[in-house]
Amino acid sequence: MAATEQEQTVPKKRRILPLLLVGLLACVLGGAGFYVTWSGLLLGESAQDEAATPLPDIGFVPIDPVVISLPETARSTHLRFTAQLEVGTPHKADVVLLLPRIVDVLNGYLRAIDVAELEDPTALVRIRSQLLRRIQLVTGEGRVRDLLVTEFVLN
Numbered sequence: 001m002a003a004t005e006q007e008q009t010v011p012k013k014r015r016i017l018p019l020l021l022v023g024l025l026a027c028v029l030g031g032a033g034f035y036v037t038w039s040g041l042l043l044g045e046s047a048q049d050e051a052a053t054p055l056p057d058i059g060f061v062p063i064d065p066v067v068i069s070l071p072e073t074a075r076s077t078h079l080r081f082t083a084q085l086e087v088g089t090p091h092k093a094d095v096v097l098l099l100p101r102i103v104d105v106l107n108g109y110l111r112a113i114d115v116a117e118l119e120d121p122t123a124l125v126r127i128r129s130q131l132l133r134r135i136q137l138v139t140g141e142g143r144v145r146d147l148l149v150t151e152f153v154l155n
Contacts, residue, residue, distance in 0.1 A: 085135065
């Protein structure tokens with residue numbers, strides 16, 4: 001009976017040792033992986049180095065506020081829209097020269113759009129992209145980089 005008890009205790013020790021080794025190896029590899037990604041050795045540059053890059057050569061052209069009267073069927077009576085155009089600094093004078101055409105495009109599109117779409121909270125992204133495309137057609141490719149909506153108020 002003593003021999004059977006010794007045989008049963010030996011396999012339990014053999015089962016625990018590999019489990020401990022695997023756990024230790026997982027901790028060591030996890031720590032090494034954390035250090036490699038944290039120090040930037042894996043991807044080359046760290047996030048701190050990227051923050052020091054200079055800004056691109058851009059400027060902003062403000063667009064005069066546009067007020068659109070809405071039909072009486074709408075919950076609101078007016079839409080007040082204000083934005084700025086992000087342009088490359090060499091093209092800033094060209095875009096300022098074309099501001100009357102840009103305001104005309106804004107007025108035309110905002111008056112033509114359905115009131116239900118204006119009142120939809122998720123519509124601003126679609127309206128912004130539509131306006132940007134129309135402005136880029138007026139100013140020519142490569143002059144206007146982005147349209148930044150600073151005010152979109154339904155009153």
